[in-house]
Structure formats: structure tokens, C-alpha cells
Amino acid sequence: xxxxxxxxxxxxxxxxxxxxxxxxxxxxxxxxxxxxxxxxxxxxxxxxxxxxxxxxxxxxxxxxxxxxxxxxxxxxxxxxxxxxxxxxxxxxxxxxxxxxxxxxxxxxxxxxxxxxxx
Numbered sequence: 001x002x003x004x005x006x007x008x009x010x011x012x013x014x015x016x017x018x019x020x021x022x023x024x025x026x027x028x029x030x031x032x033x034x035x036x037x038x039x040x041x042x043x044x045x046x047x048x049x050x051x052x053x054x055x056x057x058x059x060x061x062x063x064x065x066x067x068x069x070x071x072x073x074x075x076x077x078x079x080x081x082x083x084x085x086x087x088x089x090x091x092x093x094x095x096x097x098x099x100x101x102x103x104x105x106x107x108x109x110x111x112x113x114x115x116x117x118x
Contacts, residue, residue: 001027003095004052005088006062007037012084012091016062016069017043022052023088030096035089049073061091061100 005012006019013019019040026034041051049072052060060073061081073080083103084091094100 001058002056003027003059003061003092004055004057005084005091006040006060006065007088010037010088012061012063012086012088014063016060016065016082017048019062023092024055024057025089025092027092027096032089032092032096046072049076049078053078059095061095 003025005023005025006016007013007023008020010023021037021039024036024038025032040048045068049060049069053073053076057078059079059081061084063083063085065080065082070080070082081095081100081102084100086094091100
């Protein structure tokens with residue numbers, strides 16, 4: 001299993017598409033066995049779900065995410081968790097323990113990149 005978390009400085013970011021990077025955690029037997037951080041290649045409508053899907057991501061976690069991205073991920077069979085916050089490894093571990101659930105924090109139109117989470 002691969003978990004991707006939208007982040008900045010190892011902290012979950014409010015908005016998936018405008019994150020600085022993604023922490024990718026590879027999981028085996030419900031334990032994290034490898035982690036890497038990759039830079040966000042850029043925010044373009046529909047691109048990031050395809051990019052992460054092609055990397056074999058099974059779960060995407062963010063503070064907030066637009067409905068279009070959620071629909072694309074869902075269409076690819078990728079689980080979406082929004083409303084998360086905190087340090088990325090801790091959040092990944094919470095997910096693996098079954099202690100992280102989505103809040104349904106869908107981002108709508110953005111005039112500023114900090115409007116997610118409502």
C-alpha cells in the first residue's frame with residue numbers, strides 16, 4: 001500500500017493542489033517500511049490525481065481538496081481522506097491504526113489558497 005500526504009515542512013497542508021510536496025509512505029503488513037518526499041509538480045486541473053495514481057498511490061490525505069480531484073481519485077479507486085492535520089508520519093500512522101477518518105472538507109472556489117477546511 002502507498003499513502004500520499006499533501007504537505008509542507010512535514011506537516012499536512014490545508015489544500016491538496018497547492019501543497020509544497022507529498023510525503024509518500026510505503027506500507028507492508030500495516031507498518032511503514034519506506035518514506036520519501038517528492039515536490040509537487042504543479043497544480044493543473046485533473047493532473048495531480050493522474051500523477052499520484054500513476055505512482056501507485058492507494059490513499060491520499062490532505063487538509064482539504066476540491067470536489068473534482070476527489071471524484072477523479074474515487075474513480076481510480078483511491079481512498080481520499082480530508083480534514084487531516086499534524087505531522088505527516090503521525091497522520092499516516094493514525095490512518096493505519098484506523099484512527100483517521102475523513103471530515104468531508106471539500107474546497108470550493110479559491111480567491112486565496114488558505115480558504116480550505118470549511
